[in-house]
Structure formats: structure tokens, C-alpha cells
Amino acid sequence: MGDPALSRRGFLAASVAAGLGVTALSGCGGDSDGGSSSGTTTIEWWNISTTEPTKTVWAGLAKKFEAQNPKVKVKIVQLENDAYKSKMTALTASGKLPDIFHTWGGGVLKQQVDAGLVEDLSDPTKPWADGLLPVARQPYLLDNKLYGIPFDIGMIGFWYNKALFKQAGITAPPTTWSGFLDAVRKLKAKGITPLALAGKEKWPGMYYWAYLAMRTAGVDALRKADDAKDFTGAGFVEAGQHLKDLVGLQPFQKGFLGAAYSTPTGQAAAVGNGKAAMELMGQWAPVVEADAGKGLGSDLGFFPFPAVEGGKGAITEVFGGGGGHALRKGAPQAAVDFLKFFVAESTDVELVKKTGVLPVVPAAESAISDPNTKAVQAQLKGATGFQLYLDQAYAPAVGQEVNDSVAALIAGSKSPEQVAQSITKTAKEEQ
Missing domain, CATH: 3.40.190.10 (Periplasmic binding protein-like II)
Structure with a gap:
């Protein structure tokens, strides 16, 4: 998409739109592929949450995930919105995407999928992804296959x-x-x-x-x-x-x-x-x-x-639209585990309360206090159709x-x- 959309979601970059980019050794420079003597898998999390409060909240979530998974190390890579897009364009051209990376879905994600660079998440995430807000999943569904997991949705x-x-x-x-x-x-x-x-x-x-x-x-x-x-x-x-x-x-x-x-x-x-x-x-x-x-x-x-x-x-x-995470083809299981952690009810509640995102987990709706945010959420929950921003969809x-x-x-x-x-x-x- 062009610069206008960057301007539009410049605010989202501050408080909402963060992306995940996780990488093993064979991806974009992670420290380990899980086969080292230490037995540690390093996943590299690329995001665009370069401002507060999201930056601190997301760093805290990474540490929490590490505490729950002692053999996984999360390396955070942060880029501002436009710099991230430029870098991802170059990585897509090189055929090497991060293990987990921020995506808005739509046309750009489709290009990456068509190039064979993105993992099909339909089966590995089915037990828990099916419970997410349907409209939030929509931008990441291509040919009825799920290629991204939302962390935010809006209209x-x-x-x-x-x-x-x-x-x-x-x-x-x-x-x-x-x-x-x-x-x-x-x-x-x-x-x-x-x-x-x-x-x-x-x-x-x-x-x-x-x-x-x-x-x-x-x-x-x-x-x-x-x-x-x-x-x-x-x-x-x-x-x-x-x-x-x-x-x-x-x-x-x-x-x-x-x-x-x-x-x-x-x-x-x-x-x-x-x-x-x-x-x-x-x-x-x-x-x-x-x-x-x-x-x-x-x-x-x-x-x-x-x-x-x-x-x-x-x-x-x-x-409307939101933010999500996709995995590179062949990303380690730890990357899938991280996505699951990121849409757990407790995580979503924390994101809603501290960063102002709209929940993608229905059970996290109770964390919304603002009446207008509740009105937006009600519209999204009752949506009978969804169209992604045209400068992302096309x-x-x-x-x-x-x-x-x-x-x-x-x-x-x-x-x-x-x-x-x-x-x-x-x-x-x-x-």
C-alpha cells in the first residue's frame, strides 16, 4: 500500500499495530535452530510497536512467554511502519521471511503466499484459532486457508x-x-x-x-x-x-x-x-x-x-482492518506456540486494557470499558461481511x-x- 495508508495507521503503529517476526537460524538471523548444544530455539519477533505503551507491554509478554518456555528465546526486532514494509519487501524478494512477521493480510500476504514463503496455519492452529472473532480472521483467509493469526481488528x-x-x-x-x-x-x-x-x-x-x-x-x-x-x-x-x-x-x-x-x-x-x-x-x-x-x-x-x-x-x-502475525514456511513449533500464547484470553485482556486494541478473543470483551469501543466491538461481532482496507486488499x-x-x-x-x-x-x- 502507499504512504497514505502509512499515515492513516501511524497512530496504530504507536498503540496497536505491532507485528511478529520470528526466525530460526535458517530464517533471518536467529541465534539457534533448536539443534545447538544448549537445546535452545531462538525465535525472532519482528514488530512495528516502536512507541509506548505498546513497546513495553509487548516486551513484557515476550519475557512471560520465555518464562513459560525455558528452552525458547525471543529476540525482538522493531522497525517503524514504513521501514518495516521496505525491509519486508526486500526479504520477500530474497525468499527469506522471518519466522513470525507482522501482516495486514490481503494482497501483500497473498503475494508472499503465492511465492511459497508462508506457512499454512489452518491445521496447526485449528484447536484454538477457530475460537477467535470470525471477522478478525477474515483478512488472513486465502482460498479458505488461514495464513495469519489476528491480534487486533477494527472498523x-x-x-x-x-x-x-x-x-x-x-x-x-x-x-x-x-x-x-x-x-x-x-x-x-x-x-x-x-x-x-x-x-x-x-x-x-x-x-x-x-x-x-x-x-x-x-x-x-x-x-x-x-x-x-x-x-x-x-x-x-x-x-x-x-x-x-x-x-x-x-x-x-x-x-x-x-x-x-x-x-x-x-x-x-x-x-x-x-x-x-x-x-x-x-x-x-x-x-x-x-x-x-x-x-x-x-x-x-x-x-x-x-x-x-x-x-x-x-x-x-x-x-476496516487490523494487525496479525504470519509464519514463514518451515518456522519452528515454538513460533506456533508463541502465536497461541499471544491470543490466549489473559494476553488479549492485557492488550485491551493496556494498549487499547479491540479484542480478537470473545472472552476478553469484558475488559472493554469505553462505551464507544463497546459499540465498535458490537458492530464487528455482528458483522455479516467484512472488507479489508482497499490499499491492503488490492x-x-x-x-x-x-x-x-x-x-x-x-x-x-x-x-x-x-x-x-x-x-x-x-x-x-x-x-
Whole structure:
């Protein structure tokens, strides 16, 4: 995926998105393959949790695993998000991946699997992986085989200011697209900026088109279009038209085309400071709103992306992603054991409480205290379909073209038809 997605999940790199990379001697430089005189297996854990509190929490978990497995040594290798991606691209090309490595699933993982570099985890993890939240496993399922184990999952939805909604006479969050457009009009009528958008970074705008495509064409259509390299179907053009209708209402803050996401004058701050009523963003939004702005406290609410009347999609189909771990082909048993340890209920509870991730183990839900986080978790748990971030699900060039074309539509320089055609052209070129 391109830099926009790195920016999007820069926050996640701090508190959520950590990856595992474990390696034996034959992998990427581990100290032992388990056959040394000491009888110790060293597994190298590659992660992108370079900031607190996740860095310390994960280091503590590694020590706990070592205490439970005296003949296993965990060597932690940490890289920042973009550096990690660059390194993994080079390792993939060399044919030598770490024993356990961070993955977002989707297109990149598929490339690694197709190259024969990733272990099929379906059988060795079945006794315990089947109990994980189904939607959290989705990004790592390829051809009905499991190639990754999630440690985090989340979704994109609308974060809104309850006080501003009340001021505009909106009694409940909208559940339909027409209702959503009506809410935008009511907010505008009261002089309230309905939506904050980081137009400069492009990826936040993509969320609108992706969700509208899911609602009009259905979640399966996005996968089928990628397989067929054809995004010109009526549902995708309709998605662009619905977005154009929204843009026509001029719902975004002044100067949105030059606005970033997490800066003091950006999208998150506009909502956090009460200057805009809503933003379409992931489960990390409240933390970024409070960091970039003041935060809304009890005035902050969450609702899922509305259904589109007459569309093939359902409001229970969600768009989002998370972090997971995959194993290189031939990784030692200790690597599988570590994955099992990492999704134990006690581990997940610790991650939920200390790092703010959403639980992938249903029994860990009791550790959630924030009402909005509970609302997100309830949506994920009841999800009837799941679509991974398009810049992860698709080949990197295709994901970037989605971001660029949708940004052009929002800026008024591309039509809904041209968006569909541009994405299709790029997809065909990537074949």
C-alpha cells in the first residue's frame, strides 16, 4: 500500500499495530535452530510497536512467554511502519521471511503466499484459532486457508458530536444514506460544519467510496471486481454518484483539500475541538481527536456507515482492518506456540486494557470499558461481511489509484464514471 495508508495507521503503529517476526537460524538471523548444544530455539519477533505503551507491554509478554518456555528465546526486532514494509519487501524478494512477521493480510500476504514463503496455519492452529472473532480472521483467509493469526481488528465508522447533533435537531444517528444527507443539511442550516476531511492525505476520502461501493454493489462485488480487474459495474459508478451528491452539499470544513489528518489544524482536531460534527474514521479516532484537539469526552458517539436504499449491501457489512502475525514456511513449533500464547484470553485482556486494541478473543470483551469501543466491538461481532482496507486488499498500485481517483472526484476533477475507469485501467495494467 502507499504512504497514505502509512499515515492513516501511524497512530496504530504507536498503540496497536505491532507485528511478529520470528526466525530460526535458517530464517533471518536467529541465534539457534533448536539443534545447538544448549537445546535452545531462538525465535525472532519482528514488530512495528516502536512507541509506548505498546513497546513495553509487548516486551513484557515476550519475557512471560520465555518464562513459560525455558528452552525458547525471543529476540525482538522493531522497525517503524514504513521501514518495516521496505525491509519486508526486500526479504520477500530474497525468499527469506522471518519466522513470525507482522501482516495486514490481503494482497501483500497473498503475494508472499503465492511465492511459497508462508506457512499454512489452518491445521496447526485449528484447536484454538477457530475460537477467535470470525471477522478478525477474515483478512488472513486465502482460498479458505488461514495464513495469519489476528491480534487486533477494527472498523471504519462515523464518529460524531452528540451536542452538535442535538443543536441541529438530529435525534438519532442516521441509518440510511438519504437520512445521512438530511442530517448534513440540518447541520449546515444551523451553521455547523457537518464533516471534517483530510483531503491532502487522500485515504480518508477513499473510505466514503469504499463503503458506498459496499452498500450499492455489495461486499462481494469488491472482491469480484478485483479478480476480474473490472470496476466499471453499475454499483461502482453509483457509489461515485452518491459521493458526488454528498460533495455537492459542501459538507467539509473550509480548506479541507489542504488539510492533513492528525495535525493541530487537521481532520481529527476539527472534530476533537467541536468545529465539525463528524468524521469517517477507524476505532483509533477518539485518541487522535484528543491528541490533536481537546477531545469530546461524553459528547462523542459512534454509528456505522448507513445503508443505501436499493443497494445490495447491508449496514452489517463492515470495512476496516487490523494487525496479525504470519509464519514463514518451515518456522519452528515454538513460533506456533508463541502465536497461541499471544491470543490466549489473559494476553488479549492485557492488550485491551493496556494498549487499547479491540479484542480478537470473545472472552476478553469484558475488559472493554469505553462505551464507544463497546459499540465498535458490537458492530464487528455482528458483522455479516467484512472488507479489508482497499490499499491492503488490492495490489499496491490499484489501492493507490483508488485513493487518487476518489480524491479527484471529491476535488471535482473526475466523474464517477472516470473513477471506475481509472481503477479498472490500473488493475488491468497490474495483471
